[in-house]
Amino acid sequence: MPEYSNQEWLEALRSADHNEALAELREYLKRSLRYALSSRVDPNRLDALIEDSAQDALLRILDKMDTFRGESRFTTWASKVAIRLALTELRRKRWENVALEDLVPEDTGIDYTPAVLTDTETSPEQQTYQREVMSLVERLIMTELTPRQRQVMIAILKGGMPIGEAAERLGTNPNALYKMLHDARQRMKNSLEEEGYSADEILEAFSKG
Amino acid sequence: MRLEPQFLKQVVKGIALTHSEEWNCDECFDQLDCFAEMVLAGKPAAEAMPLVQDHLDLCGPCREEFEALLDALQQLNAE
Numbered sequence: 498m499p500e501y502s503n504q505e506w507l508e509a510l511r512s513a514d515h516n517e518a519l520a521e522l523r524e525y526l527k528r529s530l531r532y533a534l535s536s537r538v539d540p541n542r543l544d545a546l547i548e549d550s551a552q553d554a555l556l557r558i559l560d561k562m563d564t565f566r567g568e569s570r571f572t573t574w575a576s577k578v579a580i581r582l583a584l585t586e587l588r589r590k591r592w593e594n595v596a597l598e599d600l601v602p603e604d605t606g607i608d609y610t611p612a613v614l615t616d617t618e619t620s621p622e623q624q625t626y627q628r629e630v631m632s633l634v635e636r637l638i639m640t641e642l643t644p645r646q647r648q649v650m651i652a653i654l655k656g657g658m659p660i661g662e663a664a665e666r667l668g669t670n671p672n673a674l675y676k677m678l679h680d681a682r683q684r685m686k687n688s689l690e691e692e693g694y695s696a697d698e699i700l701e702a703f704s705k706g
Numbered sequence: 707m708r709l710e711p712q713f714l715k716q717v718v719k720g721i722a723l724t725h726s727e728e729w730n731c732d733e734c735f736d737q738l739d740c741f742a743e744m745v746l747a748g749k750p751a752a753e754a755m756p757l758v759q760d761h762l763d764l765c766g767p768c769r770e771e772f773e774a775l776l777d778a779l780q781q782l783n784a785e
Contacts (some may be wrong), residue, residue: 528785533778537770569739573779577739580774588767631714638709638717654720655713659767660731672730675765682724689721699722703715 506571510562519555522575526551529576530583538587546583553586554579585661592662597648600656619702626702630694637685646681649674723763734761734768742775746783 501509509518530547538546558575565574619627638647649667652658664674686696734757741758744751752759762769 529778529782532781533774536777537774569743572782573739573743573775576778576782577735577742577771577775580778581735581771584767584771584774630718631711634718634721635709635714638714650717651713653766654716655710657766660765661767672732675728675730679724679728682721683726685717686721686724696722696724699718703719703722 501571503565503567503571507562507565510559522558523551523555525572526554526575526579529572530579533576533580534583534587537584546587550579550583550586553582557582588659588662592658595656595658595662597652597658597663597666600652600658623702626698630689630699630702633689633692633694634685637688641684641688642681646677649678650681653678720764723760725760727757728764729757729761731761731765731768734758734765735771738768738772738775742772742779745776746779 506518506522509515510522512518527547530550531543534543534546554575557578561578565571638650642650645667649663652663653660660674660678661671664671667674689699690696737755737758741751741755744754762772
């Protein structure tokens with residue numbers, strides 16, 4: 498494949514006779530998608546996902562080309578667009594039969610002493626500190642978060658639901674949901690700091706495991 | 707009510723990584739191509755673009771997209 502400059506790509510794709518450039522970009526995106534997805538996708542579905550995503554990405558790229566600022570290589574920018582489309586589609590398929598309500602917290606009845614804490618190489622003092630912080634955070638989750646913040650945090654962090662999938666189920670978008678979760682984290686962080694727990698100490702204590 | 711310890715640990719880490727200013731998914735995505743090229747070039751991307759790094763530390767789907775993009779660029783460069 499010829500090495501086009503960013504300017505050459507843009508001019509070729511914008512010209513009236515852009516079929517050749519489109520074909521070259523499609524082939525590039527298909528190679529890029531294969532490298533990006535081969536370790537992440539069921540091999541039986543890989544080819545179809547690559548074909549569909551490359552096609553969708555071409556349309557998106559043509560539509561959004563004016564937003565490309567030339568700060569990276571055009572092909573990197575185009576790959577980014579294609580990979581996001583493919584992974585979003587993959588997540589949509591994986592999660593299509595799961596409702597937010599399916600991902601409810603379980604009442605484990607566990608005290609925070611057994612394996613979860615002792616399996617890491619933490620000192621008894623650190624274990625005590627971890628236990629204190631976890632108890633406090635549990636209380637904050639139950640008392641300071643709105644039911645929706647709690648539900649979304651559990652669905653994403655415990656259930657592993659992608660933020661975009663959770664957003665769709667709530668009739669919102671990932672950016673708004675991210676903001677809601679950020680507000681929830683910030684609120685709990687402030688409460689922890691008021692109780693004398695700093696973020697740096699917490700990160701240090703929880704860095705293992 | 708006892709929430710699962712592993713879940714609580716994740717929440718604790720998320721709280722500790724929280725910054726008053728954070729970028730959302732689209733803001734991070736907007737810079738992801740530049741960030742990935744810096745990483746591939748061995749440049750200190752996290753220092754140059756801390757808001758991208760912070761978002762990737764906190765958002766699984768965006769981190770997955772970044773890692774997939776890196777995989778692709780690395781192998782395309784090796785062709």
